[in-house]
Amino acid sequence: xxxxxxxxxxxxxxxxxxxxxxxxxxxxxxxxxxxxxxxxxxxxxxxxxxxxxxxxxxxxxxxxxxxxxxxxxxxxxxxxxxxxxxxxxxxxxxxxxxxxxxxxxxxxxxxxxxxxxxxxxxxxxxxxxxxxxxxxxxxxxxxxxxxxxxxxxxxxxxxxxxxxxxxxxxxxxxxxxxxxxxxxxxxxxxxxxxxxxxxxxxxxxxxxxxxxxxxxxxxxxxxxxxxxxxxxxxxxxxxxxxxxxxxxxxxxxxxxxxxxxxxxxxxxxxxxxxxxxxxxxxxxxxxxxxxxxxxxxxxxxxxxxxxxx
Amino acid sequence: xxxxxxxxxxxxxxxxxxxxxxxxxxxxxxxxxxxxxxxxxxxxxxxxxxxxxxxxxxxxxxxxxxxxxxxxxxxxxxxxxxxxxxxxxxxxxxxxxxxxxxxxxxxxxxxxxxxxxxxxxxxxxxxxxxxxxxxxxxxxxxxxxxxxxxxxxxxxxxxxxxxxxx
Numbered sequence: 001x002x003x004x005x006x007x008x009x010x011x012x013x014x015x016x017x018x019x020x021x022x023x024x025x026x027x028x029x030x031x032x033x034x035x036x037x038x039x040x041x042x043x044x045x046x047x048x049x050x051x052x053x054x055x056x057x058x059x060x061x062x063x064x065x066x067x068x069x070x071x072x073x074x075x076x077x078x079x080x081x082x083x084x085x086x087x088x089x090x091x092x093x094x095x096x097x098x099x100x101x102x103x104x105x106x107x108x109x110x111x112x113x114x115x116x117x118x119x120x121x122x123x124x125x126x127x128x129x130x131x132x133x134x135x136x137x138x139x140x141x142x143x144x145x146x147x148x149x150x151x152x153x154x155x156x157x158x159x160x161x162x163x164x165x166x167x168x169x170x171x172x173x174x175x176x177x178x179x180x181x182x183x184x185x186x187x188x189x190x191x192x193x194x195x196x197x198x199x200x201x202x203x204x205x206x207x208x209x210x211x212x213x214x215x216x217x218x219x220x221x222x223x224x225x226x227x228x229x230x231x232x233x234x235x236x237x238x239x240x241x242x243x244x245x246x247x248x249x250x251x252x253x254x255x256x257x258x259x260x261x262x263x264x265x266x267x268x269x270x271x272x273x274x275x276x277x278x279x280x281x282x283x284x285x286x287x288x289x290x291x292x293x294x295x296x297x298x299x300x301x302x303x304x305x306x307x308x309x
Numbered sequence: 310x311x312x313x314x315x316x317x318x319x320x321x322x323x324x325x326x327x328x329x330x331x332x333x334x335x336x337x338x339x340x341x342x343x344x345x346x347x348x349x350x351x352x353x354x355x356x357x358x359x360x361x362x363x364x365x366x367x368x369x370x371x372x373x374x375x376x377x378x379x380x381x382x383x384x385x386x387x388x389x390x391x392x393x394x395x396x397x398x399x400x401x402x403x404x405x406x407x408x409x410x411x412x413x414x415x416x417x418x419x420x421x422x423x424x425x426x427x428x429x430x431x432x433x434x435x436x437x438x439x440x441x442x443x444x445x446x447x448x449x450x451x452x453x454x455x456x457x458x459x460x461x462x463x464x465x466x467x468x469x470x471x472x473x474x475x
Contacts, residue, residue, distance in 0.1 A: 184312045
């Protein structure tokens, strides 16, 4: 008997599509409860970190041959955001770091309400006050990034997330901030336009943009100093791990709003994690805490849903 | 120009897509019954949601899923071990050889079936199997040897007894 007989036989045993679908639905319902509970546990008095914005050691300024952030937003079908990136409130950064054979350039960021043609909702609530950032990712050797339909692209996927000093990365990251975005490849450069809830309220603490290998958050990617609340890339991590300090204007910090934001994630009543999203479940328990992104196509006047979880 | 969108809920979709077959197959091998395997499948992924956020590595994530699948399979089996209904055959066999193998596998003790599955289907090393089961490597080797010996006696042509991956 060949050793493959067993493997080939078992490989034909696959879960039904209905089972997979049902499981995902239940997981997403469960996740919203878990997130609220974990935030409740994690929530603690703020560690105020007065920071001087210094770009990370090893960071170089290099944005040669890259599109502008406004151009990227335009290419991604978001002319309003493109205009915002060209406006005065945008913060042009253009800081690059090279790691793992890739050069990551944090190009620009902009925050504000209703500055995007994309409409993101959570449980039906429109999330209009957002922070947007554009990151360019290039192969360090000058070769093009793999196209999305190329299997090699699986090795060129990165988890991009803001992290706030004073909070462990597993406590506050893109998951908590309703993060998402879109990306495209132009002239071999992968441009990522990512959006999260407005993070300028945390400016007095200091905020990072972290990039790590894979599509999941891995705690091992970064080292968190509980004493200082600061993070650093973990040199022992098996993959890319880079951090950029965001040069946020400290005068934009709003500690009270930040505290309310965190409390709001616990639920409207702030008691047992029930409340805000409780009504989002139907009697069959189907998950309805959907983050929905819509984009105005600019022509028909209709909102087109382009991504829906 | 291709554009891709992403959201943080992608984590759930991604992990289920990537590991659904592995978890289901292991649950089926462990419980021998499709309905039980489906229960274990759902339970494992629901527990995934409430795990501590983040894994040290992809290998860490996979090991966690294997370990929890086995543990939940044990719990399920413990809760239902008195049921007397006949085991259903949910597998599709392409050869008589496969059918025979499956019948004999079902007769093996659960721990033997599990090590056979992890070694021959999931390509885990003896060390990795030991970590997943909370057993010593020497114990895993013993179970593998005994399981092969039992299957080898019953199957025409024996059962592959290859060098163990360490």
